[in-house]
Amino acid sequence: MTTERYNAREAEPKWQKAWEEQAIFAARNDDSRPKYYVLEMFPYPSGRIHMGHVRNYTMGDVVARFMRASGYNVLHPMGWDAFGMPAENAAMANKIHPRTWTYANIETMKAQLKRMGLSLDWAREIATCDPSYYKHQQKMFLDFVAADLVERKKSKVNWDPVDQTVLSNEQVIDGRGWRSGAPVEQRELVQWFFKITKYSDDLLAAIDRLDRWPEKVRLMQKNWIGRSEGLLTRFALDPATTPAHETELEIFTTRPDTLFGARFMALSPDHPLAKSAAEKSPELAAFIAECKRTGTATELIETAEKFGFDTGIKAIHPFDPNWKLPVYVANFVLMDYGTGAIFGCPGHDQRDLDFVNKYQLGVTPVVLPEGQDPAGFTITTIAYEGEGRMINSRFLDGMTIAEAKEEAARRLERQTYNGRPVGERKVNYRLRDWGISRQRYWGCPIPIIHCDACGVVPVPEKDLPVELPDDIEFDRPGNPLDRHPTWKNVACPQCGKPARRETDTMDTFVDSSWYFARFTDPWLETAPTDRRVADRWLPVDQYIGGIEHAILHLLYSRFFVRAMRAAGHLDLDEPFAGLFTQGMVVHETYKKADGTYVMPAEIKIEVKGEQRQASLLSNGDPVEIGSIEKMSKSKRNTVDPDDIIATFGADTARWFMLSDSPPERDVIWTEDGVQGAWRFVQRLWRLVNEMSAIAAAVGAPKPNEFSEPALAVRKAAHGALAKVSDDIAKLRFNRCVAHIYEFANAIAASLADRPAGASQDLAWALREAADILVQLFHPMMPHLAEECWAALGHDKLVAEVPWPAVEKALLIEETITLPVQVNGKKRADVVVPRDAGNAAIEAAVLQLEAVQRALDGKAPKKVIVVPQRIVNVVA
RNA sequence: GCCCCUGUGGCGGAAUUGGUAGACGCGCCUGACUCAAAAUCAGGUGGUGGUAACAUCGUGCUGGUUCGAGUCCGGCCAGGGGCACCA
Numbered sequence: 001m002t003t004e005r006y007n008a009r010e011a012e013p014k015w016q017k018a019w020e021e022q023a024i025f026a027a028r029n030d031d032s033r034p035k036y037y038v039l040e041m042f043p044y045p046s047g048r049i050h051m052g053h054v055r056n057y058t059m060g061d062v063v064a065r066f067m068r069a070s071g072y073n074v075l076h077p078m079g080w081d082a083f084g085m086p087a088e089n090a091a092m093a094n095k096i097h098p099r100t101w102t103y104a105n106i107e108t109m110k111a112q113l114k115r116m117g118l119s120l121d122w123a124r125e126i127a128t129c130d131p132s133y134y135k136h137q138q139k140m141f142l143d144f145v146a147a148d149l150v151e152r153k154k155s156k157v158n159w160d161p162v163d164q165t166v167l168s169n170e171q172v173i174d175g176r177g178w179r180s181g182a183p184v185e186q187r188e189l190v191q192w193f194f195k196i197t198k199y200s201d202d203l204l205a206a207i208d209r210l211d212r213w214p215e216k217v218r219l220m221q222k223n224w225i226g227r228s229e230g231l232l233t234r235f236a237l238d239p240a241t242t243p244a245h246e247t248e249l250e251i252f253t254t255r256p257d258t259l260f261g262a263r264f265m266a267l268s269p270d271h272p273l274a275k276s277a278a279e280k281s282p283e284l285a286a287f288i289a290e291c292k293r294t295g296t297a298t299e300l301i302e303t304a305e306k307f308g309f310d311t312g313i314k315a316i317h318p319f320d321p322n323w324k325l326p327v328y329v330a331n332f333v334l335m336d337y338g339t340g341a342i343f344g345c346p347g348h349d350q351r352d353l354d355f356v357n358k359y360q361l362g363v364t365p366v367v368l369p370e371g372q373d374p375a376g377f378t379i380t381t382i383a384y385e386g387e388g389r390m391i392n393s394r395f396l397d398g399m400t401i402a403e404a405k406e407e408a409a410r411r412l413e414r415q416t417y418n419g420r421p422v423g424e425r426k427v428n429y430r431l432r433d434w435g436i437s438r439q440r441y442w443g444c445p446i447p448i449i450h451c452d453a454c455g456v457v458p459v460p461e462k463d464l465p466v467e468l469p470d471d472i473e474f475d476r477p478g479n480p481l482d483r484h485p486t487w488k489n490v491a492c493p494q495c496g497k498p499a500r501r502e503t504d505t506m507d508t509f510v511d512s513s514w515y516f517a518r519f520t521d522p523w524l525e526t527a528p529t530d531r532r533v534a535d536r537w538l539p540v541d542q543y544i545g546g547i548e549h550a551i552l553h554l555l556y557s558r559f560f561v562r563a564m565r566a567a568g569h570l571d572l573d574e575p576f577a578g579l580f581t582q583g584m585v586v587h588e589t590y591k592k593a594d595g596t597y598v599m600p601a602e603i604k605i606e607v608k609g610e611q612r613q614a615s616l617l618s619n620g621d622p623v624e625i626g627s628i629e630k631m632s633k634s635k636r637n638t639v640d641p642d643d644i645i646a647t648f649g650a651d652t653a654r655w656f657m658l659s660d661s662p663p664e665r666d667v668i669w670t671e672d673g674v675q676g677a678w679r680f681v682q683r684l685w686r687l688v689n690e691m692s693a694i695a696a697a698v699g700a701p702k703p704n705e706f707s708e709p710a711l712a713v714r715k716a717a718h719g720a721l722a723k724v725s726d727d728i729a730k731l732r733f734n735r736c737v738a739h740i741y742e743f744a745n746a747i748a749a750s751l752a753d754r755p756a757g758a759s760q761d762l763a764w765a766l767r768e769a770a771d772i773l774v775q776l777f778h779p780m781m782p783h784l785a786e787e788c789w790a791a792l793g794h795d796k797l798v799a800e801v802p803w804p805a806v807e808k809a810l811l812i813e814e815t816i817t818l819p820v821q822v823n824g825k826k827r828a829d830v831v832v833p834r835d836a837g838n839a840a841i842e843a844a845v846l847q848l849e850a851v852q853r854a855l856d857g858k859a860p861k862k863v864i865v866v867p868q869r870i871v872n873v874v875a
Numbered sequence: 876g877c878c879c880c881u882g883u884g885g886c887g888g889a890a891u892u893g894g895u896a897g898a899c900g901c902g903c904c905u906g907a908c909u910c911a912a913a914a915u916c917a918g919g920u921g922g923u924g925g926u927a928a929c930a931u932c933g934u935g936c937u938g939g940u941u942c943g944a945g946u947c948c949g950g951c952c953a954g955g956g957g958c959a960c961c962a
Contacts (some may be wrong), residue, residue, distance in 0.1 A: 334960075334961070338961075742899065802918080
């Protein structure tokens with residue numbers, strides 16, 4: 001038979017138009033069916049989509065189409081994370097306005113996404129740079145201020161010298177800015193903070209209930225929040241050695257058990273006591289200044305040598321009024337963790353040991369490892385941080401560490417100094433408040449006015465949104481808003497006198513912390529959300545995106561739903577009930593002789609035996625095939641999705657993205673793999689047409705009896721249906737692909753073997769199998785599926801057809817084949833009735849020639865029959 | 876330094892969660908069709924021995940539990956990721 005090739009270039013736009021005209025992917029807020037919200041992390045409009053987007057959105061689309069066919073009211077929206085530095089960089093480089101640049105990119109990328117055939121509800125499209133979006137964000141900022149979730153404070157912050165802006169802790173990776181890669185410096189600035197630490201406890205505890213999140217992400221968030229239980233302890237200060245008005249020093253420790261091993265106290269250079277001591281001591285003041293001068297780059301600070309300076313102050317040991325400890329100022333003590341002061345126990349903390357060795361303060365071991373002889377136990381250069389029993393610790397001697405911690409805490413809680421308890425149990429978190437001020441133009445303005453008379457005044461709600469000015473200069477580094485001639489000059493809303501607008505804008509991660517809620521009703525003008533609508537759609541049932549947001553975006557969004565609940569915008573525990581983090585798209589790299597990289601499109605590869613050799617298309621020069629790396633512009637190993645779609649069609653790209661690699665792992669993009677996917681598209685097209693031709697002769701009623709070949713086809717179809725359904729639900733797309741291949745192979749085999757003059761029952765079975773086959777690959781390759789569905793004579797779109805039901809009876813075989821082992825080695829198969837008893841199976845197995853040969857005349861000791869699984873004969 | 880994950884053919888990876896290791900795809904080899912190529916179709920493809928039936932070894936290394944281990948436990952090795960002066 002002659003079937004023309006499937007022409008993706010013609011078919012794909014045709015079906016995209018059909019879906020759009022019938023608006024079948026539009027979700028209604030008043031639909032009574034059960035809801036399902038599937039969302040992929042929305043893109044930054046950088047210019048063009050890349051293969052990472054293709055992979056991400058294909059996965060989401062498979063889930064969306066499958067759930068829609070399964071009877072759910074599916075919400076599958078798309079938008080743009082549209083504020084950010086690259087737009088300003090483009091403005092500086094090309095003299096184009098950030099808005100113009102951003103919207104042009106959105107237009108390009110939207111057209112690209114449409115060519116992928118995604119089942120998106122474009123009516124809900126949002127862009128975070130649109131005032132109709134950010135005005136609600138400004139409203140929420142004010143709501144958060146009212147709910148005491150915002151704070152303006154001076155603090156040490158991370159300063160990115162290249163992007164000329166502050167960064168949050170989460171945005172500093174290995175001491176460098178997450179975007180610019182520049183070493184981050186420390187600066188003291190007045191900044192706006194969201195009080196995410198108010199929710200430290202809840203953010204941590206709720207992780208255990210996120211059972212559809214990857215374990216890895218949960219663990220990373222737990223570590224990031226970093227809970228530790230310890231004791232706040234107030235040490236009295238020896239008045240003879242201490243500046244006036246200073247009477248005590250409070251420290252935080254997780255090891256109160258080691259208090260009898262204490263040798264010194266240490267203060268952060270920023271500690272108030274250090275500062276007050278420095279007033280009388282120029283040497284100390286110089287030391288503190290030196291600490292700050294060591295460098296402002298975080299990288300330097302972390303590798304700097306540990307230094308201390310003895311203030312002369314003595315602290316009194318809480319368990320012994322006669323025991324005095326020297327108080328140092330030390331460069332390694334952080335002001336913003338605990339109380340900014342510690343006690344040092346050199347025996348059981350490596351850093352403290354290094355410190356005492358430097359200043360000859362001595363060591364007292366207080367924890368003895370189990371089985372160690374106390375006589376010979378000394379600590380010189382390596383601290384013992386393991387388990388053991390207390391020694392040299394008076395009333396704690398002989399206790400385990402846990403017992404000693406408890407006993408020390410109990411005593412200190414009861415003890416008082418200046419009328420208050422000396423010890424207080426305290427949980428400390430590593431998590432810091434989220435600094436959201438950015439000294440940039442292309443972001444959401446912070447709706448605040450600074451008045452000399454009234455102080456910090458919120459912009460009245462009626463004046464929202466505070467819009468960005470259009471006439472803006474990018475000729476110099478720094479914040480363009482701050483040097484705008486007029487924008488910041490405004491009357492104080494309270495007193496009417498001249499005042500200044502806040503010129504910092506919000507971190508763009510604020511924009512992305514609530515967009516999933518806005519999608520539930522993006523048309524609403526009066527509020528960020530319609531609470532009833534938001535509560536119905538949320539949480540997102542399946543969220544899909546990159547692992548790089550394991551902390552950043554995913555933690556901020558979790559904070560935001562809590563803050564939005566406090567402000568009354570929704571009532572939700574968690575934003576994302578199910579999370580899936582997909583792997584990257586990676587590709588071989590190619591290097592010319594001069595060491596520069598070339599793009600995959602510029603070379604050809606030939607296979608000579610086992611060797612693959614690459615050469616330049618232009619002049620045939622040899623090219624070295626390098627390592628496999630994440631697709632990136634710098635390595636020039638990118639493949640443009642548009643080129644692939646133009647050559648092979650979107651379905652081929654989608655199918656390849658889902659094939660082979662498990663979705664959470666990296667996928668290697670290869671030309672051969674794409675060719676393979678494209679071949680399968682053509683093969684399916686031929687197969688469906690061939691089936692269709694045979695099925696055309698079929699009568700309508702389902703036959704009562706099926707012959708062996710027809711039954712085999714039906715079993716293959718329903719077996720594939722059961723497996724693919726299960727695997728899509730579990731996001732195991734690579735297994736879905738394999739099952740569809742198996743099913744197609746089974747049909748091809750039965751077509752090849754079929755008797756001449758096909759019978760009615762086989763024709764009916766093939767017609768059923770063809771329908772199921774097309775429906776099975778529809779979520780992955782929707783255009784080809786529509787084309788095939790039409791070829792099979794259906795009127796409706798396959799995108800609208802309910803998912804087929806499995807006939808479970810077909811999955812149960814009457815006879816089963818059990819593998820037979822002798823002493824754990826497979827020797828034969830045995831075919832038995834499905835419900836055969838163990839005795840019957842045992843008898844049949846022992847008759848087998850291969851078993852008797854393997855037994856070699858020996859009598860079997862026992863025969864283990866695992867029903868429906870395996871038989872093992874033990875000789 | 877601490878925490879976590881991964882290790883299976885030439886390659887990507889399957890393996891019903893303790894039950895036939897290598898499904899499916901890529902690549903490669905052989906054949907059919909063709910003047911030829913492409914495309915398509917058929918067959919083969921973990922190593923070793925054998926024409927074959929078959930035997931034997933084989934899931935990073937090593938020891939253990941079990942009738943049976945890629946899967947569980949102990950100890951190593953390698954690769955990747957996260958955190959890192961956190962008191």
